[in-house]
Amino acid sequence: xxxxxxxxxxxxxxxxxxxxxxxxxxxxxxxxxxxxxxxxxxxxxxxxxxxxxxxxxxxxxxxxxxxxxxxxxxxxxxxxxxxxxxxxxxxxxxxxxxxxxxxxxxxxxxxxxxxxxxxxxxxxxxxxxxxxxxxxxxxxxxxxxxxxxx
Ligand code: DAT
Ligand code: MG
Numbered sequence: 001x002x003x004x005x006x007x008x009x010x011x012x013x014x015x016x017x018x019x020x021x022x023x024x025x026x027x028x029x030x031x032x033x034x035x036x037x038x039x040x041x042x043x044x045x046x047x048x049x050x051x052x053x054x055x056x057x058x059x060x061x062x063x064x065x066x067x068x069x070x071x072x073x074x075x076x077x078x079x080x081x082x083x084x085x086x087x088x089x090x091x092x093x094x095x096x097x098x099x100x101x102x103x104x105x106x107x108x109x110x111x112x113x114x115x116x117x118x119x120x121x122x123x124x125x126x127x128x129x130x131x132x133x134x135x136x137x138x139x140x141x142x143x144x145x146x147x148x149x150x
Contacts, residue, residue, distance in 0.1 A: 005035065005076050005137075006083040006118045007127035012070035014114035015039075019106055020073055023115060026089055026102060027077050031148040036076035036128075036137040044068045049130055053123075059111070066111065074131045080149065083124050086117045 010023050028034065042050070047064035054060050077086060091101030094113050098104045107113045118124035128137075 002080050003078055004080070004082055004121070004124070005078045005128060006086045006124045007116075007131060008075045008077055008086060008118075009116040009131075010073035010075075011067060011112075011114055011116060012072060013066075013112045014106075015071045015073060017106075017114070019114055022106070023102060024075075027075075027086070030079075030085070030089065031144070032077045032079040032082050032086070033140075033142050033145075034075060035078045035139065036132050037073065038132075038136070039071050039073050041071050042068050046130075050127065062111070076128055076132060076137055083118055083121060087119065090115050090117045 008027065010020055014020065014023060024034070044064055047067040048055070048060075050067065051060065051063055054063065057063075079085075089102055091097030091103035093110050094103045094107035095109070097107075102115050103113050118127050
């Protein structure tokens with residue numbers, strides 16, 4: 001299997017609304033593997049680093065204030081195609097996302113969309129290294145893998 005890793009974060013709204021287990025369940029039951037997890041309150045500067053690609057956008061300050069407004073659950077998930085498929089599980093704009101997606105099922109507006117997921121291999125790499133030290137990530141064999149991948 002072509003294993004890859006992606007960075008997924010449950011934003012402060014998702015944490016405060018009690019959606020941590022609901023969101024983790026969706027990645028877990030698909031067959032993806034959790035290899036890193038922690039809860040933290042990112043500083044505003046840290047949020048600015050995370051969203052550096054959006055710093056010219058008018059909503060950048062509000063977005064960084066929001067991300068740093070409370071606890072965030074930061075995770076790394078591993079699996080074949082997890083970057084692209086993780087984005088599928090997440091959906092897009094909550095108003096445009098299909099039921100069955102996380103944002104479609106659990107969020108109403110763009111600015112409170114409960115979850116972040118890396119949008120490609122480069123950002124996944126950058127975001128994982130911003131949020132996690134290498135020793136915070138665990139490589140292991142899950143017993144179900146042979147039933148997930150054949
Ligand atoms: P995504 O989180 O789907 O990758 P993005 O990278 O374009 O979306 O933007 C990052 C976050 O910024 C997004 O989760 C919500 C917020 N955002 C995006 N567009 C916005 C807008 N027009 N107004 C307010 N917030 C916005
Ligand atoms: Mg994005």
